Every structure is written in structure tokens, then in C-alpha cells.
Amino acid sequence: MSDAKPWRVLAINPGSTSTKVGLFEGEGCVFSENVAHAADRLAAFPTISDQLPYRRDAILAMLSNHGVELSSIDAFVGRGGGLMSLPGGTYAVCGTMLGHARAGANGVQHPAQLGPQLAHEFAEAAGGRPAFVVNPPDTDELCDAARMTGVRGVYRNVHLHALNLKETAIRHAASLGRAYEDCDFVVCHLGGGVSISAHRHGRMIDGNDIVGGDGPMAPTRCGGMPVAGILDWLDAGHTVAEARALCMKTGGFVDLVGTSDAREVIALAEGGSAAAARAWDAMIYQVCKEIGAMAAVLGGRVDGILLGGGMAFDQGLVNAISTRCGWIAPVAAYPGEFELEAMAAGARRVLSGVEEARTYTGVPVFRGFAED
Template identity: 70%
Template sequence: MAEKQPWRVLVINPGSTSTKIGLFEGERSVFEKTVDHDAEELAQFAGISEQLPYRRATILAALAENGVDLSSVDAFVGRGGGLLPLQGGTYEIGDVLLDHARRGANGVQHPAQLGSQLAHEFASEAGGKPSFVVNPPDTDELCDEARMTGIDGVYRHVHLHALNLKETAIRHAASMGKRYDECNFVVCHIGGGISISAHSHGHMIDGNDIVGGEGPMTPTRCGSLPVTEVLDYLEAGHSVQDVRALALKHGGFVSLCDTSDARAVTAAAASGDASAQRAWDAMSYQICKWIGAMACVLSGEVDGILLGGGIVHDKGLVKTIEQRCSWIAPVAAYPGEFELEAMAAGARRVLDGEEEARTYTGEPAWNGFSC
């Protein structure tokens, strides 16, 4: 087998108050940095895309400080955002993708929209180098059964940590001497948000909708709720906005323990705080419950249960999941995340000819049933 070329790939992952950047040469990380952005500076911009010149300047300054010349880079990758539902994979950044990213075609305003815009600008400045997005947040590979609900005209959608979920699965498959598309996995990302997904032969066919309020409770999200209890909550005087906030940022540990810090909850539980212990146990229980559901989606044919995300650093949580779920399949922990590495790896697969770059057409991966 021919030796792979050590492509130099610059990756850009914008967040709410910072942008993570990394330069990879082959699989080796040459340079990684988190560029912080002043909240007051960001507040002056009317929308996400208006932040582009400011973020671009701060990133270029950080690259210059570390001796990174754009002309030395072979490809640029930005975090996808603002796109309509699409199949997983590596996408070339073209006009339609850029238009959707700029305006947030999916209706969600998030800094991830800037990733593709920044990558495209830097690639153009470097002489027209390739630019990509890899497994964007709106990756949608659901099977038909997963889309259905019991209400006519109401369907399930999917918002998951697709980039990290798929990269974790790809890496674990390789550790088994197999390809991702040869395996079935239940893959979890356990952090401020929690994604639990079923991967069947290279496709993420089911999972909880973290934006839609599904799944286990998390440090900041309430998770799945009984509909009638929500109606009672509304009738008691709470607003739709209140419920939406509980689903996205004020639920879970924030509501139950007045903190979003999982470490603070475990510390409080260890010191004898019964309410903190109950909240932690409930989250752990619900994670295991959803893992079981995803195993059933795969008909019990599971090659591994894979755990990623920051809270996986908690060995007690990993042990709990092993105790409840290892009868299904072996449990493997990958604490933290592989987002920068995943973005670079997606570009390398295309540059090496292992994977064909996809074209974003703007047509959603699913747009209703034909009959």
C-alpha cells in the first residue's frame, strides 16, 4: 500500500465566545489553540455572520503568532452550521452551502455557521485550496421508522453531536481491524448535551433530538418529558418560552441543582447532598435507558457501546454504564472529544481518495413521505 501523503489541514471550530483552531500534518497535531473573543466585542454584531471579519482577524493574528502561513496549508475545514438536514460525510464548500450558512437556513443561529465561511475565505486567500465541512450538526440519516410519531403531520428530526459520534465510531472500528461501515455501534456523547445514537453499517439511523428536548436529562437540558405533565406545567402559569429554556439551557442540573457543572453535582452528592445524588443517579439511569433503546434499534447486534464527551472523564459514570449495559456489548470510553481531529480526518480521507467529497445541494435529506 502506498504511503499516505502528510497533508497539512487547518481546522476551524467556532463556539459562542471562542474559536478552536488546529493545524494537522497527517494525523499529527502541529498546532492547536483556542482563540478567545471578548463578549462585549461580539455583542456589537447584529447577527452571527456579521462576526466574520472580527473572528477572521483574531484567528489570523493567532496563526501569525505561531508562524502558520496559509499558503503552506493543503486544505481547510470549518465546522458546519446553518444547513438543512443532510447525509453524513465530507462536503466541499460551495455557493449553496455558503449561502445557507450565512443566513442559517435551518432556522438555528449558532457560531458553527461561521466555520464554513472562515474556511472558504482562508482557502481562497491561500490560492484556491480545497475547503470542506465534515459531518455537520444537521447530519440526518434516520430510518423511516425513527421519523414517525403518533401525531399525523408531526415527525421526529435529529440534532446530535454527529462529528464526534461518527469519529469515535470510525476510530473504534479501526481498533477492531474493521471499517465503520462493517460495524454496528451505540455511540454516546456525554457532556453539557447528551447524544445517544444507533449506527448501522456506517449510518446513524436513530438517536435523540437534543435540540428538540429528547433524551436523558443533561447538565443544562431537561430531557424527554411526559406531554401531559408539560401541559399541566403550562396551565400552572409557565410560558412556552419557559419550557423551551428548560429543554435547551435551564433544565437538568441547572433546574434541579442550580448548577450546570457536573463536577459540582458529584462533589455535592459525595458530601451527602441527597438531591444532588438523586439528580446524578437519574441522569445515569436515563443514559443507560436510551442506550438500551438504541441497542433494540440494532436488533441487539451491537459490536460496542462507545462513550465520548467531557463527563466520560467521570469513572463512576463509566462504571455505572458498564454495570447496566455491558451485557449488550463491550463498553469503551473515549473521554473528551475528537472534533478537531475528526474535521482533519474527513479532509484527509477525501485528499487520499478514500472517500468522495459530497456536494451540498440545499435539498434536505428528508422532506416528508411520498404517500
């Protein structure tokens, strides 16, 4: 296909209480909107996938208000979720992917599971248009050394903000007049979860598992913990379910300060709260330490340290990271996220023939080493 056509792409990113939707024409955004969902309605559904008709109808109503017909859209792209590990890229939605998304085949229940399902529903309603996912959270391009632990049969997994991490890297490479595949970056997403990743020539070869208690602490996540300390914590009467919750919902700022809002933590610290100041400074310390580790993975050859996510709006945080890590490579901030834009860009690359859509097989990227 020619890349001259200004393809119209609808990007869909389901979140916990809303679904972000953006309509793109060419590289321009026609509009984007956060479609809110009533918490009591969502709570009434037994599973995340059961929310599909409710969210679908809410999005259709929003599109109708904008005067948008599904038939006017060339492709639909949803945030991926619930999938088995896979290399990065743009994937055509298929039956295997839909089955895995509905069930949450990877064991992680997250609203992103609805992304492939919604994209498929709209694509079918539009007359069989293409439906895609782009760099889902289960993107796994780890090198073998990054997978190893000191326990036989226990390996490091990776769950990262792959979509935003890769888009940030692509944009920064372009700003340097270079291709992402020709650069080496340390890329960070600093939001409700914190992802720190090493990108070598277009592949994300190392990074932390944001759902597995790995890497720096985050607003709702405990980050890496000493194993013996967790065992003592469990022996003191806590449950395994509580320990798992620390990894995604109740750890980090929530446990240490009582809020998941980084802005509140900063305000409390500035107001004299020693606990808030310690938590904020410790998170930045841990982020910087992980950046240093990723720079070592890249052999010290780093073209840039890139900071994205909502916390990158805080200039104090950016300055603190620049002070500690600027000797490694220039630090550049890309506050917020480019997830809708990244999804639309991935679909355009396939529609234009620049990139070939990948096929989702459902077979994990890594299933152990031959000697296991």
C-alpha cells in the first residue's frame, strides 16, 4: 500500500475506570477523548472481559456524538493485554489473540485485555477492516543473561510500559536524525508503575517486571525487595495474597505515605513530612540506580536517557535524575504518554507497507533453557 494516503485509525486504550479513544488521520489527531465508566457498573461484571459490551456501547455513543461512522475508519488498534510473551511490533488481531485476551492467558488481569476485543468488534462492524495491537505490555525482547536468577527454574520475566517506552525512543531517535534501530537508549516510564529499560538497536534487551515486585518502587508498587525480608513479613502473619497486592496495588507510596498520587507525596514532603520526603527521595534514588544498571547492560554506550510518564512533568524529579545520571548520557524528558499516538503509528506503518503485521502464535518467547 502507498504511504501517501492519510489513513484514518481509531486507537483504543482501556483503563481501570475509563477508556481513552483517539481518532487519527495521517499523523494528526482529529480528536481524543477519555470515555468515563461508572465504577459501580464496572464492579458488577464478574470478569474484565464481561465489561466488553458496556464499554463498546459507551465508545460508540461517543463516536456518534462526534459524527464518526465506523465505516469511515481504515483500521482499529487496541492496547494489548492478557497475552503470552511476544517480540515487539504490530500484530494483527486473530482468533488465538482474542481467546488469550478474553481469558487473560498470562495470568495478569488488566483492562488492557479489552483492547484487542474492542478493536476486533469495531473492525468487524466496519465491514471487516484490519484490527491490530502494538507493542503490548507482554513484549519480551530480553537477552538470555537478563533472564537468569540464582535458582534453577526460576527466571526473570518482563512486564513493562513497552508501548510508551518504544514510542519515546522512536521519537527521540528521530529528533537526533537517526533511526531507533541505530541507537542505544535507557528509557524510563515514570507513572503509577515505573519501567526502566535498556534498548539496543531497536530491541528492549533488559528491564524490570513491574507486576512482579522488580525494579524501583512506584506509587502503587513495592519494587524490588529482599527475599528474606518478605519471608519475615509473611512469618509475621501476612498472607501471600497481601504480598502479591504489594507488587501492583498496595505497595510503594500507598504503603509508605497512604496515597498513590505523586503530587500529594511531593506536597507532603514540602510541607515537612519526613516519611513523604524519604519515600520520594528513595524512589528517585532507586530509579537512578536502575538507570545505571541499564547503562552497564549497554556497555556504557548510551545515546540518551529518556524520561516519560506522568511523574516526568515534575521538574524537580527530572533535575534530580539529570544530576545523578547526566554523566552517563544526555537526559531528555518526554512528560506524559504517547500511547494512543504510538498505537496509531504502528497501524499506519502496516497500512502503508513500511512494516509487516506480525502473527500472534500464543507461544511464549521463552520457555526455559534446553538444559532445564
